[in-house]
Amino acid sequence: MTSRERVLRAIGHKSTDRAPADYGAHATVSQRLMERLSLTTHEDLLQALHVDMRRIGFDYSQPPTGPDTDGYRRSFWGTRYREPDADEGRPDNVSASTWDTRHRKQDAVVERPLNIPPFNDNSTVEDVHAHAWPDPTKLDYSGILPACEKFHGTYATFGAPWSPFFHEIGWLIGQENFLVWMLDKPDVIHAIIGHIVDYEVEATRRYLEAARGKLDIAYFGNDFGTQRGCFVSPDMWQTFIRRPLKRFFDTAHDHGCKVMKHSCGAIRDLIPFLIEDGVDILDPVQTAATGMDLPGLVRDYGSRLCFHGGVDTQTVLPFGTEADVRAVVRSYRALTREHGGYILCGSQEFIEDIPLDNILAMYDENAK
Secondary structure (H helix, E strand, O other): OOHHHHHHHHHOOOOOOOOOEOOOEOHHHHHHHHHHHOOOOHHHHHHHOOOOEEEEOOOOOOOOEOOOOOOOEEOOOOOEEOOOOOOOOOOOOOOHHHHOOEEEEOOEEEEOOOEEOOOOOOOOHHHHHHOOOOOHHHOOOOOHHHHHHHHEOOEEEEEOOOOOHHHHHHHHHOHHHHHHHHHHOHHHHHHHHHHHHHHHHHHHHHHHHHHOOOOOEEEEOOOOEOOOOEOOOHHHHHHHHHHHHHHHHHHHHHOOOEEEEEOOOOOHHHHHHHHHOOOOEEEOOOOOOOOOOHHHHHHHHOOOOEEEEEEOOOOHHHHOOHHHHHHHHHHHHHHHOOOOOEEEEEOOOEOOOOOHHHHHHHHHHHHO
């Protein structure tokens, strides 16, 4: 059974010889693992850990413009921003933290914010439509096919423009404004979402076209959950987020890809909607969050959804023993052995607080 076959069987809710595995970690952790195992490359590490998936990366951002005459650059979404002024010349009565957002002009200290969003409380739908939104045709898709061809057939390939529009709106207008405007200026929020998603869906379509059928899984971002529940109510999520999100899923399915949806946190209330709208795989299954224990999820949704992740990076991996980690891996395998529906990975990326022995134990136990 090849790695690709193992992953696709698990997604299809069929038994496998072992749980398919994926890997995600901060670069410093990967480097330490490579040193520990006397390996040279990241690919060597993935093979040593018996990882069955290969991610095809893609940067869908565009270079900023500027600086303009006031020292501001403009991000591809249209936010004007600048680096903080140097501390030199700061008056004694102005703190260093305040000086970062001010500058001296004709012997007076005047406000100069670090970030100027393109929209404010007075912005209208017409202003949103008139904004200079980025053009996805300017992105370079030429590296996607060679990257897919390197791994396709042996490993399960996955990727896509990350497209975390739920967060990008907050970065564009401020998180507080985003939450308030959903109530006070819903038409403006709908318009902003529409333009962001238009760009990202078209970038996704072009990415998948460039892959020429050699991408198995389209992988999309967004974090809808906190440790205890959703950022916004399920009703608000359905009003503003659900329909735009489905556009990504439909585009992926139109190109023959399975859909893996990333969301951290406690999102159990959203899972039925995600399944209905076409999600095949849920990542990263933050099991320490409320309602996200894997046995309960498998019981309620395991016949319709594959789970990717779940080995807890909040408690078990950083603070447990190797035996604790191995026990979790065995329990997940027993839970999904007969009907598949599980891909082994951490509930978040591995960071520096996780002992290397625990990471190695996780993959060693799964390979048995």
